[in-house]
Amino acid sequence: MKAVAKLAGVGLALVLVQLLIAAALPPQIRPDLVLMFALALGLRGGTRRLLLAFALGFLVDVFSGSPPGLFALLCGTACAVTRGVDRALYLRAPVPWAAYVAGYTLVDGLLLGLILRVLLPESALGWWALLSRLPGEVLLTALAAGPFLILFLRLDVDAEPDGRRAGLGLIGTRL
Amino acid sequence: MSDLLSRFRYPLTYLLLFALCVISVASRQGPVDLGVGSRLLLRLTLPLGEMVTLPVRQARGVWRDYVALLGVRGENSGLRRELSRLEEENLRYREAMVGAERFKRLAAFQARREVPMVAGNVIAQDLSRWFQSVIIDQGKDAGIRAGMPVISGAGVVGVIAGTTATASKVLLMIDLQSRVDAYVQRSRARGTVRGRSEEACELDYVLREEDVREGDQLLTSGLGAVYPKGLLVGTVSHIERKPYGLFQTVQVDPAVDFRNLEEVFVILEERELPADADFSGPDEELWGLAAESGDG
Numbered sequence: 400m401k402a403v404a405k406l407a408g409v410g411l412a413l414v415l416v417q418l419l420i421a422a423a424l425p426p427q428i429r430p431d432l433v434l435m436f437a438l439a440l441g442l443r444g445g446t447r448r449l450l451l452a453f454a455l456g457f458l459v460d461v462f463s464g465s466p467p468g469l470f471a472l473l474c475g476t477a478c479a480v481t482r483g484v485d486r487a488l489y490l491r492a493p494v495p496w497a498a499y500v501a502g503y504t505l506v507d508g509l510l511l512g513l514i515l516r517v518l519l520p521e522s523a524l525g526w527w528a529l530l531s532r533l534p535g536e537v538l539l540t541a542l543a544a545g546p547f548l549i550l551f552l553r554l555d556v557d558a559e560p561d562g563r564r565a566g567l568g569l570i571g572t573r574l
Numbered sequence: 575m576s577d578l579l580s581r582f583r584y585p586l587t588y589l590l591l592f593a594l595c596v597i598s599v600a601s602r603q604g605p606v607d608l609g610v611g612s613r614l615l616l617r618l619t620l621p622l623g624e625m626v627t628l629p630v631r632q633a634r635g636v637w638r639d640y641v642a643l644l645g646v647r648g649e650n651s652g653l654r655r656e657l658s659r660l661e662e663e664n665l666r667y668r669e670a671m672v673g674a675e676r677f678k679r680l681a682a683f684q685a686r687r688e689v690p691m692v693a694g695n696v697i698a699q700d701l702s703r704w705f706q707s708v709i710i711d712q713g714k715d716a717g718i719r720a721g722m723p724v725i726s727g728a729g730v731v732g733v734i735a736g737t738t739a740t741a742s743k744v745l746l747m748i749d750l751q752s753r754v755d756a757y758v759q760r761s762r763a764r765g766t767v768r769g770r771s772e773e774a775c776e777l778d779y780v781l782r783e784e785d786v787r788e789g790d791q792l793l794t795s796g797l798g799a800v801y802p803k804g805l806l807v808g809t810v811s812h813i814e815r816k817p818y819g820l821f822q823t824v825q826v827d828p829a830v831d832f833r834n835l836e837e838v839f840v841i842l843e844e845r846e847l848p849a850d851a852d853f854s855g856p857d858e859e860l861w862g863l864a865a866e867s868g869d870g
Contacts (some may be wrong), residue, residue, distance in 0.1 A: 415626045422627040426703040461612045464707025464745045468598030518600045522750040
């Protein structure tokens with residue numbers, strides 16, 4: 400519980416940083432730190448982390464003009480997908496992690512477009528308009544993801560009661 | 575059973591929350607007030623958000639007041655206010671002239687209609703880059719409710735999409751979910767201004783044969799039950815008439831500069847959907863104006 404509370408604090412801090420970024424930078428050059436964190440929460444399974452991902456997404460919904468639940472859905476899905484992908488691919492090093500985050504940020508944008516198209520067709524954004532806005536976000540989120548992973552894994556190890564390492568050791572125990 | 579539940583706890587939790595989110599997104603119908611959870615979260619986190627974004631706003635203020643516009647800002651601000659007042663006055667006169675030509679009787683104006691308004695400062699921008707909203711520092715305590723129109727000196731800003739006691743979320747006119755019923759001031763052609771989540775908007779449902787030209791000004795028609803009639807929405811910037819189809823494609827530049835939006839006014843008026851006849855009738859109930867009764 401203490402570990403999740405710690406992660407919740409980090410999540411809240413990232414939402415505040417995202418607010419700061421939104422106030423300071425134009426939309427074309429904003430990394431999506433909350434999505435990046437939701438992805439990182441999926442690196443180790445656990446229902447509480449999934450709930451935390453949904454909750455952070457909901458907080459983004461509160462600070463956004465989006466239909467309530469949209470970003471909760473996207474962040475929760477990001478966490479769950481990472482949990483699945485993490486079992487098949489090695490993601491716990493900065494470079495593969497950054498590549499994964501870049502790929503998923505692209506998928507996340509497309510998923511947002513798809514959800515709007517299906518659930519709120521009158522508010523949907525054209526695919527081309529959507530894709531044209533993604534490159535900056537994909538690149539900057541991936542750039543932030545590498546260094547963040549190092550901090551996150553360290554925090555995650557500290558947060559574990561027995562101090563188990565969240566990297567290769569954990570994969571070994573799974574295998 | 576409990577073994578099964580504990581084994582599938584993760585996917586079951588995900589599916590349950592997924593379903594809740596889908597229902598929440600799909601059931602969104604127009605501007606409704608924030609739920610209890612959202613209100614509580616906003617109330618708890620907004621002070622932190624304000625604190626975090628304060629340095630950026632102050633840095634912008636320092637740049638604006640002391641570096642970029644040293645000594646000029648005060649004078650410029652006064653001139654802008656004057657210009658804005660004159661533009662608004664000009665707009666009202668032009669609107670009245672169009673009405674006079676159409677109905678051959680509008681000649682003089684009565685006193686300006688008093689409309690209760692609350693001024694608010696923008697304290698946070700939209701967290702996502704796909705939607706366009708801002709949070710202002712006035713809420714329910716100031717009489718603000720969901721669905722109330724928000725304007726600035728330049729024109730239409732958006733609509734209140736949720737409130738707490740001390741803050742409100744404003745869905746901007748340029749958001750994907752925004753629709754404003756508007757008409758071309760010169761030709762009275764009507765359409766719906768649709769946000770595209772970028773600087774420009776589109777005027778939908780304007781028939782191909784309707785008279786719309788670049789530079790035409792668009793005003794709110796008052797038919798959407800949100801905005802009063804006669805508020806400036808924007809200017810037609812581009813028109814595309816394809817050789818097929820019922821409608822023409824009209825691009826609109828909003829009157830408000832949303833990138834530098836700092837102060838807004840919330841009109842504290844609950845509006846109801848007017849009858850269609852109110853639009854086609856004489857312009858006696860224009861925003862801020864009332865035509866003199868009688869033949870004039």
